[in-house]
Amino acid sequence: MSVLTDTLSLGNGVQIPQIGFGTWQIPDGPETYDSVRTALDAGYRHIDTAAAYGNEASVGRAVRDSGVPRDEIFITTKLRAEIKDAAGARAAFERSIQTLDLGVIDLYLIHAPWPWTAIGSDHRAGNIEVWKVFEELYDAKKVRSIGVSNFDVADLESLGSETDITPHANQIRWFIGNTQPETTAWCAEHGVLVEGYSPLATGKLLDDERLSALAEKYGVSVAQLSIRYLLEHGVLPLPKSVTPERIRANGELDFDIAPDDVATLDALSNTVD
Template sequence: MTVLTDAYTLSNGIKIPKIGFGTWQIPAGKVTYEAVTNALKLGYRHIDTAWAYHNEKSVGEAVRDSGLDRSEIFVTSKCPAEAKSYASAKKRFEETMENLDIDYLDLYLIHAPWPWAEWGTDYSKENLEVWRLMEEVYQSGKVKAIGISNFNVSDMKNIFEHCTVKPMVNQIRYFIGFTEPDITKYAEDNDLLVEAYSPLATGKILNNSELQKIAEKYSVSVAQLSIRYCLQKGVLPLPKATSEAHIRNNADIDFTISEQDIAYLDTLTTSR
């Protein structure tokens, strides 16, 4: 499945595999270890985790035990949303590196522009402190690329106006019917790759009758249609699965959605 090894190129020239394997809400320990192990066995080369997922140790262990050269696997982690000072961000980064134990990170993101319990609160000044740490770890070579997650347009502008190194990625919630057009356009206009977490809306769109009709037209599942849609929109999907069958099926997307159907999917509004 070549789509697993096809890559986008970030603004700093780093190659990033076009599909990532998401690990949000996968329990640490055996479940995460086996899921990541199966993903790598089936050809995935991009694994996404975060300090807040509490499964970095299991991800790192699976990467180390895979038998693959470290350079063959693209690993992303994230600085927790609650770390809003240089010192706390540095501490969490060091913990992430210790948890993963894989020498370096391919991509490191600020998980959100505000602590989760303070959704939407203005942390502009604090984000600049965290971004100072992001630039520092990037310049050190411990991280190959840096970026942000859940940042809206004003949050992005704040970073752009003060940074020395611009973010390369914005990872946002993105799926058919919920594509954050303003954020997506602003990010792409500023050379940020948009990554889609929850490209299946945490399963909420899988029983959508309109999507089922279009999926049937291509003899695929709604999950496969949703992942393919992201790719055709130039966005990097991060599907999550724990069963080997679902992990395999999520990458079996060797089909093309017609321009007409893409245009129709663009008009849908699905449940958030």
């Protein structure tokens, strides 16, 4: 086993590789295909995509062409954030299944509690309607696990008020300096795995002198230190890159951050935008 194939447990017992390769902002076509193939060749076994990324087709083709058995790869995709009704959710799921062409989806997420054009607007009723479709898909074994993304505590509690299954995962923006403590604590209390996207703060952490000094102590890059930090907190990181060398390096995390240094990084929490 390696750091890329070690797993965490979702609330339903499904094992999920503890590091995912993110494909946000990678265009469909050769860039996505080549990046996913590089990640799989480097040992990643967890690929994260979404209908909104527009690259499900290339992700699916890369997985099929990789030579890695399908049952060894964990695939996550997401329902578009704008869809808040049952009929729309069912149709969108079928589109994703057909576009990916990988059979059962391992983790299916509601991409956000509100449309991206109306962040913060109230769609609690729509989320409950959609979640009931997710429960149907789960019960029918069309997906192995279901979850949400960008949900805060109020969103999560609203969802749970009228549904049966607690989300197995919540994928949120999580990195050194922005650890969403309230949401993270709620998820821990309720057995919801936190997945952290943008673990490098979309690159903003890479020039931080405080992190550079600590990374040097461990003989690693700032990126490696930042991604490892999530693992130290039991948060599943989703690093993304299109550069082969960085894709490989982002998965080379076979080191531990000492508790004192984790505490130092914790003290930076919520100081990075």
